Amino acid sequence: MEFLFLTFINxxxxxxxxxxxxxxxPNWQGRKEWFFNREHTDTYELWYEGRYKRAExxxxxxxxxxxxxxxxxxxxxEFGCGTGRFTRWWKEIGVEATGGxxxxxxxxxxxxxxxxxxxxxxxxxMPFKDHTFDALAFITTFEYYKDPVKVIREAARVGRYGIAMxxxxxxxxxxxxxxxxxxxxxxxxxVTATFYTPHRLSEIIHEALKGREYSIYWTCTGLPEWFPVxxxxxxxxxxxxxxxxxxxVNE
Numbered sequence: 001m002e003f004l005f006l007t008f009i010n011x012x013x014x015x016x017x018x019x020x021x022x023x024x025x026p027n028w029q030g031r032k033e034w035f036f037n038r039e040h041t042d043t044y045e046l047w048y049e050g051r052y053k054r055a056e057x058x059x060x061x062x063x064x065x066x067x068x069x070x071x072x073x074x075x076x077x078e079f080g081c082g083t084g085r086f087t088r089w090w091k092e093i094g095v096e097a098t099g100g101x102x103x104x105x106x107x108x109x110x111x112x113x114x115x116x117x118x119x120x121x122x123x124x125x126m127p128f129k130d131h132t133f134d135a136l137a138f139i140t141t142f143e144y145y146k147d148p149v150k151v152i153r154e155a156a157r158v159g160r161y162g163i164a165m166x167x168x169x170x171x172x173x174x175x176x177x178x179x180x181x182x183x184x185x186x187x188x189x190x191v192t193a194t195f196y197t198p199h200r201l202s203e204i205i206h207e208a209l210k211g212r213e214y215s216i217y218w219t220c221t222g223l224p225e226w227f228p229v230x231x232x233x234x235x236x237x238x239x240x241x242x243x244x245x246x247x248x249v250n251e
Contacts, residue, residue: 058221058230059139059239060086063166064093066217066243067135072161072251077133079123079155080141082106084114086166090137098133100126123151131160139166142201143193152208156246162214163244169220170195172238198235198242205244213248 063086067073073095081087081099083106090097098117101107107120121127123138124147136159138151145151155163196204198218205216221231222238231237 054225055222055239056085059166059241060089062219062221062231062239062241063137063139063164065219066241067095067137067162067164068093069217070135070162070243070245073134075134076137076164077126077128077135077158078137078139079126079151080138080144081110081114081118082141084110084118086137086139087116088114095135097137124154126154126158128158130157132158133160135159135162135164137164137166140168142167143195148194148204149208152205156209156212156244160249161246164241165201165243166239166241167201168193168195169222169235169237169240170197170200171236172222198240201242209244212246215245215247216242217245218242 067076075096075098076090077098077100078087078090079100081101082103084099087097087099087110096116098119099107099110099114100119100121100123101110102120102122104120107118110118119127123141123145136155138155142148142151142165152163198220202216202218205214218235218240219231219233220235220237220240222240223230223232223236
């Protein structure tokens, strides 16, 4: 399997090889990012197989409910796919997925873990024609975009029926814990992240999609294991899923 490396400076498309990938890549969006550092990317999959396994199970349940609720969605482009953790999973709910990411370090792993198509590109400039896919998805990656409005507009252009988002919730005690860890240099993963609530993300969506007709659905999970429920429609929990369903397109 091969994936494409796209350069927008010269508008050239060439084959990407994974021969000698340096430990540290150039910054993205003018700032350092953990996903350009092999110290972190090489162990990314291990996090989900260990302490975050239970969280992943509930995150997938939430995203399945939201995306499966739109019966029009048969194909999907997941941007910020990383190693393809969720990209590999979409087919389990009957969705054919393609993965996209800006990090060659992540894609070099996805290449061997995912049997579908991959593209290396910036989500602010998606290299696809209008309505190439039924939907777009962003799973724990939207937090890192400096221009979220532009990304949403690109997603609405490339995705015909909707946009699925799964992300860390600002309304969570873990956000405070992560910020404290960062103060002591112990958690590099969220230094540049912007955490949203369902309400705040909805406001950004409204700004990006002015003039469109759509519905927004969301639900939260990531609650303590001892809590009587693990998913609810209250905007509290470590993770929330959100789906934007476009109502102004022909099926």
